[in-house]
Amino acid sequence: MIELRGVSKRFGSDYALHPIDLVMNGGRTTALIGPSGCGKSTVLRLIVGLLEPTSGTIVVEKQTVTPADLIGIRRKLGYVIQDGGLFPHLTSRQNILLMPKHLRTAESDSQRRLNELCELTNFPADGLDRYPVELSGGQRQRVSLMRALILDPDVLLLDEPLGALDPLVRSGLQTELKEIFQRLKKTVVFVTHDMAEAGYLADTIVLLQSGKIVQHGCLEDLRERPANSFVTEFMSAQRSLVQL
Amino acid sequence: MKLTRCIFGSLWLCVLIVPASAQSLRIGSKAFTESYVLGEIAKRTLADAGFASEHKQGMGKTGIVWAALHSGQITCYPEYTGTISEELLKSHGEITTGEMQRELEPFGIGMTGELGFNDTYALVMPKELADRLRISKISDLKKHPGLRVALTHEFLERKDGWKPLASRYGLNMDHVAGVEHTLGYDALLAGKADVKDAYSTDAMLAGGSFSVLQDDLGYFPTYKAVFLYRLDAPIKAIVALRTLEGEIDETRMIRMNSEAEKTKDFTEAASLFFNPAFRKSAGGGAHAPQGFDWTLFLHKLAGWTLRHLELVGISLVLAILVGVPLGIVASRPGSLSHVILGVTGMIQTIPSLALLALLVSVPLLGIQVQTAIVALFLYSLLPIVRNTATGLQEIPSSLRESAAALGLERSAQLRKVYMPMASRTILAGIKTSAIINVGTATLAALIGQGGLGEPIVSGLAINDNRTILQGAIPAAILALLVQFGFGLLDMLLIPKGLRLPAHTE
Numbered sequence: 001m002i003e004l005r006g007v008s009k010r011f012g013s014d015y016a017l018h019p020i021d022l023v024m025n026g027g028r029t030t031a032l033i034g035p036s037g038c039g040k041s042t043v044l045r046l047i048v049g050l051l052e053p054t055s056g057t058i059v060v061e062k063q064t065v066t067p068a069d070l071i072g073i074r075r076k077l078g079y080v081i082q083d084g085g086l087f088p089h090l091t092s093r094q095n096i097l098l099m100p101k102h103l104r105t106a107e108s109d110s111q112r113r114l115n116e117l118c119e120l121t122n123f124p125a126d127g128l129d130r131y132p133v134e135l136s137g138g139q140r141q142r143v144s145l146m147r148a149l150i151l152d153p154d155v156l157l158l159d160e161p162l163g164a165l166d167p168l169v170r171s172g173l174q175t176e177l178k179e180i181f182q183r184l185k186k187t188v189v190f191v192t193h194d195m196a197e198a199g200y201l202a203d204t205i206v207l208l209q210s211g212k213i214v215q216h217g218c219l220e221d222l223r224e225r226p227a228n229s230f231v232t233e234f235m236s237a238q239r240s241l242v243q244l
Numbered sequence: 245m246k247l248t249r250c251i252f253g254s255l256w257l258c259v260l261i262v263p264a265s266a267q268s269l270r271i272g273s274k275a276f277t278e279s280y281v282l283g284e285i286a287k288r289t290l291a292d293a294g295f296a297s298e299h300k301q302g303m304g305k306t307g308i309v310w311a312a313l314h315s316g317q318i319t320c321y322p323e324y325t326g327t328i329s330e331e332l333l334k335s336h337g338e339i340t341t342g343e344m345q346r347e348l349e350p351f352g353i354g355m356t357g358e359l360g361f362n363d364t365y366a367l368v369m370p371k372e373l374a375d376r377l378r379i380s381k382i383s384d385l386k387k388h389p390g391l392r393v394a395l396t397h398e399f400l401e402r403k404d405g406w407k408p409l410a411s412r413y414g415l416n417m418d419h420v421a422g423v424e425h426t427l428g429y430d431a432l433l434a435g436k437a438d439v440k441d442a443y444s445t446d447a448m449l450a451g452g453s454f455s456v457l458q459d460d461l462g463y464f465p466t467y468k469a470v471f472l473y474r475l476d477a478p479i480k481a482i483v484a485l486r487t488l489e490g491e492i493d494e495t496r497m498i499r500m501n502s503e504a505e506k507t508k509d510f511t512e513a514a515s516l517f518f519n520p521a522f523r524k525s526a527g528g529g530a531h532a533p534q535g536f537d538w539t540l541f542l543h544k545l546a547g548w549t550l551r552h553l554e555l556v557g558i559s560l561v562l563a564i565l566v567g568v569p570l571g572i573v574a575s576r577p578g579s580l581s582h583v584i585l586g587v588t589g590m591i592q593t594i595p596s597l598a599l600l601a602l603l604v605s606v607p608l609l610g611i612q613v614q615t616a617i618v619a620l621f622l623y624s625l626l627p628i629v630r631n632t633a634t635g636l637q638e639i640p641s642s643l644r645e646s647a648a649a650l651g652l653e654r655s656a657q658l659r660k661v662y663m664p665m666a667s668r669t670i671l672a673g674i675k676t677s678a679i680i681n682v683g684t685a686t687l688a689a690l691i692g693q694g695g696l697g698e699p700i701v702s703g704l705a706i707n708d709n710r711t712i713l714q715g716a717i718p719a720a721i722l723a724l725l726v727q728f729g730f731g732l733l734d735m736l737l738i739p740k741g742l743r744l745p746a747h748t749e
Contacts, residue, residue, distance in 0.1 A: 048649050074651035085646030089664045089739035098660065099650055131741035147650075 001026040001187060002047060002155060007056030009042050016042045017211045019055060024204070026061075026154075029181050029188040031202035033195060035234070038208040040191045044157050047189070048079050061154050061187075075099070078148030078156040082163045084140040086132040092143045093128040096150050103151075110150065117146040120180055138169045145180075158190035162197070174200060195235060207231060269295050269481060272309045272321035272692075275302035275705050276425060277504050278363065278445060278497065282322035284514030285492075286471060286485060293484035301510070302702055303611060303692035305398055306331055308604060312611045312692075313472060314351060320473035320485060324363060326465040328355070328472070330404045338465060354475045354482065357489035358468040361445060361497045365399065365464050367457045368442045370432050374455040381460040382413055385439065392419040394428045394437035404465060406441075412463050424704055443467075445494055447502035469497075492517070508708055544699075545718060552695035552722065555613075555685045559620035560678055567625050567677075568670065571632020572658065585633065588626040596623060596684045604691060616688035623684055624677035631673025635666030668738050675730040682723045686715065696722070 001024065008019040017039040024030045032040040045051045047058060049070045058065040060073055086095050093114070100110035118125060121142040132140055141161055148156060161177070162170045178201050181188050192198050198205050199219035207214045207222060215227040226232045269290055273283035283299045290297045300318060303309045306327055312318045325344065329335050333347050345355050367382055369391075374380065377388060385391065399405045400422050410417070423431060423440070429448050431437040442449065442456070449456065469492070471485050496517070504513035567588075574584040594602070600619045609615040639662055647661040663670075689697030696719040703711030735743075 045645075050645050050648060071651050071653060074649055077649070077651075079646070079649040081642055081646060083642065085642050087643060087647070087661055087665065087741075089667075089741045091741065099652070102652065102656060102660070131744055133741065133744050 001059075001061060002189065003059040004043070004046075005057045005059070007043075007046060007053045007058055009039075009046060009051055010054040015211045017046070020213050022206065022213065022216070024187060024189055026187045027185050028203045029190070029201060030204045030206060031198035032189065032191045032206050032208065033193060033198045034208035034214075035193065037210075039211040040193075040206075040208050041159055042211075043208075044079075044159050044189065044191055047155075048077055048157060049074060075103075075151055076153050076155065078145075078151075078153040080141070080144045080148045080156075080158040080161050082160045083137075084132070084144035086140055086144055086147070088132050091129050091131055092123075092135065092146075095132070095143060096128075096147045098147070099151055113150055113152070114146070117149055120149075120183065121145055122176060136169075137165050138173055141165070141173065149184075153186070155187045155189070156184070158188070160191050160193070163192075177201060207234065269297035269320075269477070270318040271297055271299045272303050272312055272318035273299065273301055274306065274309055274321070275304055275690075275701055276443075277447065277501050277510075277705060278443065279322055280510040280702070280705070281497075281500050281504050281513050282359075282469065282471075284510045285488065285517050286320060286322070288514060288518060289484050289488060290481055293480055295478070295481055295484075300692050302689075302705055304690055308611050308691060310472075311604075313353065313474065315610055316474065316476075317611060319477050319481070320471050322359075322469060323355075323472045324467035324469055325358070326364065326404065326467035328470075330465065331402065334403075341470075348472070349475070352475050354473050354477075356471045356473070356486050358470055359488055360469070360490050360492045361494040362466050362468050363443045363445045363497070364459075364467040365404075366442050366444050366459070367439055368432075368449070368454045369439050369457065370435075371453055371455045373438060374457070379457065380455070381458040382409075382415075382463070383460050384457070385415055385417070386413065389415075389417055390419075391417065391438040392421070392436075393417050393439045394421050394423040394431050395441050396425045396428065397422045399441040409463055412461060426704060445497045445501060447498060447505045450498055450502045505708070508711055541714065545714070548694065548696045548698055548715065549718060549722070551693075552682070552685055552697075552719070555616055555620060555688055555693070555695050556678065556681045559617045559685075560624055560674070560681055562617070562621045563624035563628055563677055564674060566621075567628030567673075568632050570625070571629040571670070571673075572636065574629060574633040575636035581633070584629060588629045591622050592626040596687055597690070599623065600687055600691065611691050613688075613693050615691060616685070616693045619687075620681055620685055624681050627673040627676040627680070628670070629673075631669045631676075632666065635669030635673075636662055638669065639665050664739050665742070668734070668742060671730065671734060671737060675727065678726050678730065679723050682719060682726055686719055689715075 003024075004020060004022040006019045006021060007017065008015065009017040020043075022043070032043055034040050042051065046053050047060065047065070049065055049067075052067070061076060063069065063073055065073055086092075087098075090098065096114060096117070097110055100113075114128075117123075118128070123139065123142045123146065127135060127139055127143075132143070135143065145161070162173055165173065174197060181201065190201065203218065204216070205219060205222060206216045209230055215222055215231050217225075222231055223235055226235065271283050271286050271290070273279040280301055283301065287297050287299045297319075300312075303312060303318075306323075309318070309321050310332055313321055325341065328344055328348070329339050333339075333344065335347070339347075341355070341357065348355055367385075369379060377384075379385065379388065395406055400420075406420070409415070421437070423437070428437065428440040432440055432454070442454075444456070448454065471488070473482060473485060500513045500516055503516055504510050507513065570584050570588070574581040591599070596619070599622065600616070603609050603615050603619050604611060606615075609618065643661070643665070644657075647657040652660065685695050686697030686700055688695045689701040696715040699711050699715035700719075703709065703713075703715065
């Protein structure tokens with residue numbers, strides 16, 4: 001479970017995020033959605049400690065996020081970004097096993113875990129010894145996901161994980177991700193700007209606008225009981241795309 | 245492995261070099277033919293007296309050799325009375341030999357009696373030009389202010405050099421330039437300059453192509469050759485040196501100088517002095533030119549190259565050890581970054597020769613191998629520091645954040661992610677430093693520290709292009725090899741993933 005209590009982020013005099021309270025339940029999938037610059041990525045970056053909140057407290061799995069505890073908390077979080085964030089000088093295998101090696105995990109354990117993840121993400125074994133430049137965008141995201149999951153974290157955070165992929169690959173991966181989320185039973189938070197993706201993958205949707213939460217609920221709530229005209233507008237703009 | 249052995253080897257060498265005064269005798273000389281020859285004569289004389297000695301040829305200008313004598317790095321070297329009174333003792337007006345000896349004593353330095361010849365400064369012109377303009381005396385120059393004067397840098401700067409000479413004679417020449425001594429003769433012969441300074445025993449004057457202008461106002465002091473030696477030298481050695489007093493007159497010296505320039509062999513030229521026939525009459529026929537001795541050359545080349553690699557290797561390793569961490573600090577935003585890049589950049593703007601001269605005057609350094617290494621080290625810093633900083637700054641922020649978000653500690657982020665990713669840029673910086681370093685290390689010979697600059701410096705001193713090329717060509721080849729070697733190192737050290745072409749979908 002992740003809990004944000006009165007968390008805000010200000011750059012100079014501009015609020016990227018106004019003080020918000022938000023609870024993301026354990027074992028559930030939450031989508032953060034909204035137009036560009038609404039603060040959805042900021043929320044994720046605050047949780048993983050890449051940004052320090054201007055005010056408020058963040059609690060991840062009963063542990064308060066503080067600069068001193070950051071390293072430990074990050075190891076309980078998996079974090080995937082848009083273009084994968086894979087290190088170009090390491091092969092897929094080296095990217096995935098970077099942390100287990102660093103933490104001196106037994107080789108047999110991490111190898112077993114790696115096999116499970118290859119099966120989970122449907123990644124071909126011969127791709128493990130390729131370098132990121134030798135992989136397609138979809139394969140890179142699978143490697144990135146495996147890297148995020150290798151330490152078996154409690155929480156998985158994804159920042160527009162499918163944002164850089166072409167529509168066909170994207171749709172295929174959405175199906176796979178849904179299956180993966182269901183099998184993992186972890187607390188998953190992902191950022192997207194695609195309402196169809198949010199509705200398809202998430203149990204709960206948080207819609208943000210200009211650093212504020214506009215509505216928090218399931219797809220049904222947003223569609224049938226929009227909090228204001230912005231929600232209606234956002235839903236209809238997105239729905240027309242789905243119907244195409 | 246090899247590198248560490250190289251470092252230890254040279255550290256050991258440094259230890260050997262420093263305490264020089266006690267046992268073995270070291271003879272110094274300045275960087276011109278006559279000084280080389282006199283040094284060789286002293287070496288042979290000391291050997292005959294039973295002393296093993298070493299001749300450190302062509303250590304540099306007066307100040308450098310004097311400092312080496314004073315600090316005990318050498319035991320003796322040939323000097324001239326005029327230089328001693330004007331430059332070393334800074335006395336006003338002429339003083340006697342006895343007074344010089346008394347004033348040198350507090351420095352722990354002794355002086356032999358005069359060796360015989362007077363090698364004073366003189367102004368010379370191409371004979372043909374002098375005859376045409378009817379110039380025979382220095383005061384005649386007043387009527388020809390348009391003549392181009394090419395002077396050695398030392399003569400330009402000396403207290404008894406050009407400026408007081410010009411004011412004494414009331415000369416107001418339009419063109420006065422500084423040119424290295426033997427290159428100056430070339431300029432005169434090529435018609436690119438008209439007047440230059442010379443020594444009255446210059447071998448070049450033997451040929452008859454130059455006129456020596458008469459010092460009609462008696463401006464130049466006498467420059468009688470003597471040996472300066474340390475008073476703590478063995479008595480027997482001092483006695484041996486003093487046997488040379490009054491033994492070398494002008495004719496003999498000019499004869500040995502021209503022999504040295506002809507054969508390019510100072511030992512050979514000096515051995516004339518010990519030849520009974522030569523001592524009777526200085527005339528005699530010239531030696532037949534000798535064939536090129538390849539075995540000797542390759543032996544010497546190996547020595548120069550090893551020394552060169554030692555200078556480059558040590559200074560480069562030090563520059564990497566210091567430069568990379570400085571570059572890491574400089575890659576982070578903040579004022580410290582500006583300070584580091586500013587200071588290393590400023591060092592780079594100092595001409596390498598000036599940097600070397602500057603360091604020689606630092607008390608703990610002086611004329612020794614460490615000085616050359618420090619200069620090369622300082623010179624190598626900037627490319628390494630700058631490239632390390634740039635390489636790290638170029639890493640996309642998405643990858644920095646990924647490294648942080650994984651839960652890697654800061655040091656592990658640097659070690660496992662940032663440094664390998666910046667490796668290509670850092671290696672390029674090290675390569676630049678290494679190549680610059682190979683070229684700059686030739687300057688070490690100017691302070692008598694050998695390397696491939698040694699034949700270049702002595703080639704300049706004896707006006708011989710072949711000798712210069714013996715150092716210049718190997719140095720150029722070495723730079724190319726270093727470039728090639730780093731190409732191989734790239735393959736080894738830059739991770740494969742960074743060398744692959746991007747995937748096309």
